[in-house]
């Protein structure tokens with residue numbers, strides 16, 4: 001359990017001793033979209049001449065010989081197109097056995113591929129395709145290294161197909177069908193891994209959620225599901241103005257949360273994540289070609305630590321009526337996430353989500369008071385990602401609390417609608433910290449400039465928690 005175990009359910013008088021609900025100081029993050037580095041295709045020379053490939057171990061010889069390639073036939077772009085088409089066909093109309101037959105990964109690897117196949121087919125998707133991207137290296141000793149993109153659009157949730165890239169090692173003896181002997185990814189900026197890459201899953205589909213969770217944890221998932229659904233219903237009611245009616249949530253153990261996060265700068269694993277997958281522009285695909293064009297839009301995925309949620313529920317025996325704080329928090333991120341080129345102030349981004357996550361059913365004042373006692377009345381709002389995500393747990397917790405206090409102050413002084421509208425307005429502010437945009441939003445909503453507001457907020461923090 002991270003952070004403070006201080007939050008209790010408000011309006012539950014018998015529960016005042018309840019601890020360890022997940023509100024309060026537990027970091028729950030949104031990762032900014034990282035640009036995807038295109039992989040340069042390796043020139044496909046005539047293999048008999050064979051001057052290409054970056055990763056051949058001996059740079060001295062010309063043509064690939066039996067000793068370097070094992071007598072394998074290097075993949076061409078056309079071969080890659082055919083392989084991706086075959087994978088898509090099996091995914092669409094084939095069987096698990098046919099899928100497994102595409103791979104030679106050993107027992108564990110094959111089981112993981114079978115689990116992937118079952119999970120991906122259990123998720124309702126309007127697009128489910130493997131697209132050929134690039135031949136990275138045609139003739140390494142192990143075979144060819146190629147990239148394919150799993151384009152997948154979850155029904156009711158994704159505005160465009162999401163992109164998850166895989167790097168495959170493909171071994172092909174001359175005259176035979178290619179066999180995939182290794183599967184890897186390009187890291188979280190290109191969508192890898194998702195929970196279906198890590199273990200066997202159960203998929204639960206409701207009106208507002210597509211929930212992926214580890215197989216064998218059905219009871220825990222059923223126990224926390226009402227709190228997830230209530231949270232999403234509230235987020236949609238309070239924030240949503242446009243189309244998608246569903247969120248995709250991966251409930252994962254802490255190790256899998258860290259694997260999906262895929263960022264070693266984090267000092268401590270977060271309780272929840274709202275991540276973005278790059279989008280795929282299917283219209284821009286060239287028939288029969290390789291290379292996968294990016295869409296302008298991207299796709300949201302939420303990851304929540306199932307261990308912590310299940311423990312909260314088991315210990316407290318209650319579901320917060322407005323839903324789990326962490327799900328409300330990540331839901332706000334997913335819903336307010338619009339134009340990826342817009343970078344709202346970080347204190348806004350985490351503040352509105354943390355405030356909204358806790359405001360309905362969790363008691364925050366002791367947490368705020370604790371943070372103010374520790375760090376004093378904050379001189380200014382935190383502006384660095386490091387303060388939230390990559391610093392110590394104490395520093396991170398203080399950053400979240402201070403940001404949430406801005407919205408608690410707005411909520412208690414001007415009302416819920418104003419606090420929300422400041423959050424929505426600032427989420428479209430078009431620079432990381434643009435005084436003009438920020439001023440305009442605060443003037444509109446509170447009649448104060450941001451500087452005036454910040455001074456009033458600081459006085460309120462001092463008077464209330466100092």
Ligand SMILES: [Zn+2]
Nearest residue numbers: 028029030353
């Ligand atoms: Zn967050």
